[in-house]
Amino acid sequence: MKIKVLLLLISMSLVSNAFAKTDENMTTTTMIQSDSLLRHTVFFKFKEGTTPAQIKKVEDAFSALPSKIEQIKGYEWGLNNSPEGLDKGFTHAFFLTFKSEEDRAIYLPHPDHKAFGAVLSPYLDDVFVIDYWTKQ
Structure with missing residues (x-):
């Protein structure tokens, strides 16, 4: 027992x-958690008739944000080149990296981000945004 x-x-x-x-x-x-990064992904579809010069203006304005907003820890962008034909007219992909949701919360209403929106809006047909925490 x-x-x-x-x-x-x-x-x-x-x-x-x-x-x-x-x-x-x-x-x-x-x-x-501390090794994870917060990715803010943004995809643009431009209005029909938007000129290459106008698109370049948007590209340059977006690319200037990391030097103006210190909370952006990483930035890259590129043009769609998928052969699958599933892009639905979206041509531009932008990836911003933040260390925290607090940093993203500072970025979203930041005056320089808002000023970029003013540059973009006359040419934007549609936008698609996904944010995610990276996983190993």
Whole structure:
């Protein structure tokens, strides 16, 4: 009988340890979160008749934002070249990187971002935006 009680206590201890949050588990979770990056992806479809010079003006204005808004930690952009024909008229892809949702919250209403919107809006037919936390 003593052996059964002892085995029961050992089993309960093992089960409770399996579900306990340790410093090691907490560090791993924190590390993954701090290693993740917040990506803000933006895709543009321009109005029919928008000239190459007008599109260049938009490209240049967007590309100037990282030098004006310190919360942008990474920036890249490019033109669609997919052979699949599924772009639905979207030609431009922009990827901005932020370290936190707080940084993105500063960027979105930032006066320089708003000024960029004023440059873009006369030529914009449609926009598609997705934000996501990177995963390993």
